Amino acid sequence: MDSMQLFTRQTKAISTARRSLLIIESIPGIRYNEIVDVELGTGEIRSGQVIEVGKNTTVVQVFGGVSEVDLLNSKVRYKGETLKLPVSPDILGRIFDGSGKPIDGGPPIISQKYQDINGVPANPASRMPPAEFIETGISAIDGLNVLVRGQKLPIFSGSGLPHNKIAAQIIRQASLKGKSEDFAIVFGAIGVSYDDAAHFISNLEETGALSRAVGFINTASSPVIERLSTPRLALTAAEYLAWEMNMHVLVILTDITNYADALRELAAMRGEIPSRRGYPGYMYTDLASLYERAGRISGREGSVTIIPILTMPDDDITHPIPDLTGYITEGQIVLSRPLDRKRIYPPIDVFLSLSRMMKEGIGEGKTREDHNNVFMQSYAMYAEGNYLREITTVIGSEALTDRDKVYLNAADRFEREFIAQDENSRRTVEETLSIAWDIFSMLPEEDLKLINEAYIKKYLPEPSRSE
């Protein structure tokens, strides 16, 4: 794979094979974390990685495990390198597996340029704060949880919820406001079913996005270790397109839960002391090494925007996978089973959802002057209606004041008219805001205290104002 590799270093001195580990007599020049090939007596080759190296012994983790490894005939070949991806403009339109090999029947990528899939951290002083509004056409996102270029904004889903549909809708519709400039799409499928992967690709094909897309696909039946390399390959491709080809790149990574489970599995095989629910203590840092690759760099044209998708085990948002993700990403779009049962699409729970980069992306000149006020008033209104809905389940709605009943009603309308929309509807941000204003007009005007009075005059629909 690597053109700079001049000679191979090889040894047969394996002293122990246990769990997924080999303990090997050291030979000079072994590099920490370098990749190895383990050749079994049968001729089968498995890859592995140096996870500890000492003067006398070296520990190698074999991906795929040590079954059938025998201490007499197996060989270990040191490759002298960490995993690299050849990059060139030709990667667009191509599909690879989790080790970077093409699986679309096309030719291998020929390039002089190999990039380490682990990337290099951006200097915080070189970063440019993300601020460009991406119009997804989805009101619950554009109105209340705005996505901006260079952000990392995951979708927290549950099994059976329509996260793939939402991701596909975002890919179809996302563009900068008022522009038709398209994103390049990088798609990393981690441990997904073959059908899901195929479906995603045909989706890209149908919308004509495939020619500006790159896919890395690790299906559920391919090696577990490649669950760890798949997102890194995807992000390496994305960084190349963004920082060297000046493209705006949208990266979809699905499903991070499979990634984290692979991380746990490999850590357990090394005999590491686990942290919460068996996941390794360094999972925060490991996930950050993926998510932090989103961003903008000042003086460079392109951007990397990441939408990781994960399914919350048991719909539990405090589970370490969503929890640690939420601690790293710039917000989260959370899908709700109750809304889904009410047949509301997209079933986005706006209370649990958040976009931390929103304030930079909205307002005059970006979306509209009243956006932040509308956002805050919507939450106040919906929260109040929702609270009243909760207490009426116990006491019935007769125990409410007339004012309370208005709020109850407003919350229902908010779900049915603002949050819900068709899979194919692409609302402009102005349309989104005016739906909210329309619902505000039900409320007593003095309740709109989170909105600047000038905007009330300008945007509140007439019927309510003349009352």
Next chain:
Amino acid sequence: MGKIWRISGPVIIAEDMRGSQVYEVVEIGEERLNGEIIGLEQDKAVIQVYEDTVGLTVGEKVTGTGEILMAELGPGLVGNIYDGVQRSLVTMKDEVGDFLHRGVRTYALDREKKWHFIPAMKAGAQVEGGDVIGTVQETGLIEHRIMVPPGMSGVIDAIEEGDYTVEESIALLKSNGKTWPLTLMQRWPARKPRPYKRRFDPQDLLVTGTRVIDYLFPLALGGKAAIPGGFGTGKTVNLQQMVRWSQTQLNIYVGCGERGNEMADVLQSFKELKDPATGRYLQEKEIFIANTSNMPVVAREISIFIGITMAEYYRDMGYDILLVADSTSRWAEAMREIGARLEETPGEEGFPTYLGSRLSAFYERSGRVECLGSPGRIGSATVIGAVSPPGADFSEPVTQSTLRIVDALYSLDVALANRRHFPTINWLQSYSHYADSVDAWWEKVSPDYTEVRNQALITLQKEAELEEIVRLVGPEALPENDKLLLLIARMIREDFLMQSAYHPVDTYSNPKRSHLMLSTIMKFSDFARGLAEEGMMVSEISASRIKQRISRMKDVPDDEIDQYVDSIRQDMAGGAASLEEGGV
């Protein structure tokens, strides 16, 4: 000089290291990666490496520097951005570009830049550690006081006004027949507290501009506080608000294991925002440490100590410093990771058993002190740490160990975040042990402070009790006086406690403004009770113009707020009649 013997993640073991000392800084391999010895056994040294160890090989050389990890202290710190081991990220950007390649060395302080030094004494003066021998105008806001390093004393010679780099001699110090050059820069071991004469109890309010903090749970200069909360509850925004608006002379922001975009955002905003007291750019009173989550983990641990050492250094000049650390949990996790590599016996949830003592080693360096040397000075360093409990569960070890140390707790509440009540500082769970000591400070702003504060706290407490009844019988079934209490509590929450960091006017609330707002609400409470006694329904009171005007106080700029509030108060003095005129 030793050689690498074993490599395991960020920890390496080197052999042939006899003569080294614990905490000595070493350089590793061809690329001279930075590391620190954390243990010695026979000829072997256990070393934590501040940079990525991928690709290192056994046998590469390891060189001791003979020094323990020092912070560089001198003009040029303010406005700068550092990584965890105090390399200037600004310099790195200029010299190696946008990405952080390892093995790059840069100084914390620029070696070329000249600073104008003005002596404060003449040759022949007898000096000792802490004495101010002169000043440098570091930024428009910071007069950098050049001090004799602690522990040195003697007679000053050859002191002269002029332009100097941080390494050039600005004066000579003669002592016991020897002569030492004094420079603008001094160095100090980061893990060691800097000395002072004596400590005082914190008693002056640290004005943060956040109402719920300043008014209900005040922090004192020299105090220590923690701000725990689940993700998205506002830890970072709160800390950013504090370093933006706090009425201290210098603030230090330690981003430890957190987001790069967030760092970029805060850096940018400090270039654009102005200090309310002086009208100058905030960047002129700020130092940043940015060791983001994708930068080497080991450097998280030292970054906090580098930060607090800088805080103490400016404290020693007689300034009030605020240091915020976001997040101490990432710092603790770094210790856990190193501990695991060393195969130490872990404590709770895998954290090292010394977690608590390491946390206090940090927080205990806060304080309000009489500084060493003359002229006599009092300075303070206030410390606030964010804590990121997994699953927002405060029973975990980092939160619990921190609570045993700090004197103020700002407990962030996920439920409040979900409905976008910001700041999410929970008024029933938060506390400040400084409340009593800063009373006197507040009474100078207004003698009725204590009473207004207590009334508000009691109202909120009662609201929480009534809330349970409401859930059983509904709001309509309550007697009118309880409805009124709920109305007032709601006003306290929505019109006083809620404070958007993004509101152009309300983002910073000075103490007087805060007091005007809350005392007006409490006056309205008395006024409304009067009306209710005369038979007016709470629903009518709630729809009144006066109440609406109170709910708009946040939009009123500082220079109009007196007048605005006065007119509300006058109308209230007019009783029920005024309510009608105003149009119910």
